[in-house]
Amino acid sequence: MSAERRVLPLPQPEEAGFLAGVLRSEAVGGLLALAAAVVAVIWANSSWDASWPPPSWPLSRAP
Secondary structure, eight states: OOOOOOSSOOOOHHHHHHHHHHHHSHHHHHHHHHHHHHHHHHHHTSTTGGGSSOTTOSSOOOO
């Protein structure tokens, strides 16, 4: 019999419900999508653009 090891304890039901409610709101979802788009544009136009896609990516990049 093996004991399950966790890095963090399980959240209390009140905490989990609060977090789920916040993430379900449209404003938070929109802000997360906007933040991801800004990061993607900055990444694509930086010197780190060659780091994506990873070398094992099945699709080839156009020259």
